[in-house]
Amino acid sequence: MSDTAPAAPLVRARGLRAAYRSQRGSDVVAVDDVSLELSGGQVLGIAGESGSGKSTLAAVLSLTARPPLSVLGGELTIDGEQLDLSGGRRPPRTWRGSVVSLLPQGAMNSLSATTRVGDLAVDVVRAHRGRVRRADALDLLTDRLDALDLPRRVVDSYPHQLSGGMRQRVVTVLSTLLDPKLLIADEPTSALDVSTQRALTELLRELLHRGLVGGIVFVTHDLPVLRAVADRIAIMYAGQLVEVGDTAGLIDDPRHPYTAALLASVLVPEPQIRTRRVGGIAGAPPDLAAPPTGCRFHPRCSLATDVCAEQSPPLLGTIGAGYSTCWWRAEHPDEPLEARL
Numbered sequence: 001m002s003d004t005a006p007a008a009p010l011v012r013a014r015g016l017r018a019a020y021r022s023q024r025g026s027d028v029v030a031v032d033d034v035s036l037e038l039s040g041g042q043v044l045g046i047a048g049e050s051g052s053g054k055s056t057l058a059a060v061l062s063l064t065a066r067p068p069l070s071v072l073g074g075e076l077t078i079d080g081e082q083l084d085l086s087g088g089r090r091p092p093r094t095w096r097g098s099v100v101s102l103l104p105q106g107a108m109n110s111l112s113a114t115t116r117v118g119d120l121a122v123d124v125v126r127a128h129r130g131r132v133r134r135a136d137a138l139d140l141l142t143d144r145l146d147a148l149d150l151p152r153r154v155v156d157s158y159p160h161q162l163s164g165g166m167r168q169r170v171v172t173v174l175s176t177l178l179d180p181k182l183l184i185a186d187e188p189t190s191a192l193d194v195s196t197q198r199a200l201t202e203l204l205r206e207l208l209h210r211g212l213v214g215g216i217v218f219v220t221h222d223l224p225v226l227r228a229v230a231d232r233i234a235i236m237y238a239g240q241l242v243e244v245g246d247t248a249g250l251i252d253d254p255r256h257p258y259t260a261a262l263l264a265s266v267l268v269p270e271p272q273i274r275t276r277r278v279g280g281i282a283g284a285p286p287d288l289a290a291p292p293t294g295c296r297f298h299p300r301c302s303l304a305t306d307v308c309a310e311q312s313p314p315l316l317g318t319i320g321a322g323y324s325t326c327w328w329r330a331e332h333p334d335e336p337l338e339a340r341l
């Protein structure tokens, strides 16, 4: 291999597909042909409106999909180890926690109220490493708290004795105790105020910096948070990624009309509306049981032409370097979208 060959990405996902089976027997395909890459030491943000499939993608990537959600296909490679997700194949148990770990939505409120943080840590370590002495598991926790400048007192605390922000940091520490190569954080900051949001994003950055976590996928509807924490952003719409790019480039010069509309609706400078939920785009996201033909965004897109309703848009760029999927952009490679919307 030449010295200039690009390093293999830490995470490489290709063609991920997952569906919820409804009681009527029909499928809602909530993740449809999603491919992405993440380099070691980086945060990849996944943003999009409510219902776009972000949490479903988080479940697929973290290997935690459970009925009624099933993974229909795709391939996931983490740090050179490849998993074929087709045909309902079950991932190896050893992957969960140590190769990939999920910080699920609302995790800080799901901690057992009657179990001290130290005991939770013992459970986490034993669940993955078998018979581990209690003292060793507690040492692991205190070392981690010291390394991350968090107070040792939390070891003997019950979750309700901690503030919301501290509880979320503790749950983050617990879900990364086994040094996962990939951490999937699903809306980790959504219940926090701005200063505790910052403390959490700093903690995630510190985990990366110290190599305690290989890479992070950060799912949120909150683009201002992603602007602060993510190296790259992927924009999800109706179960698909419509644009992926480095954070500054994507925000300064969005390539997809949906990205531009999303940014226009949330990235306003006034602090009082900084955390406003996405809501400024005319129309509503489609029903994923019957998504629109062609480009799924075309019914809401002011730049749509006939082809957008008829054919899937081309992928402009590469999965590794970044891309957008848009017929208008294919015809107007250099035109800023701001002027058109």
Ligand SMILES: Nc1ncnc2c1ncn2[C@@H]1O[C@H](COP(=O)(O)OP(=O)(O)OP(=O)(O)O)[C@@H](O)[C@H]1O
Binding pocket: 020, 021, 022, 028, 030, 048, 049, 050, 051, 052, 053, 054, 055, 056, 057, 068, 221, 288
């Ligand atoms: N248990 C379920 N059964 C059937 N459909 C579901 C189920 N959970 C989610 N869905 C559907 O899957 C789609 C994607 O949902 P998902 O929760 O992944 O979106 P999201 O982008 O994470 O939204 P939010 O930001 O509101 O959490 C939606 O259309 C939703 O209605």
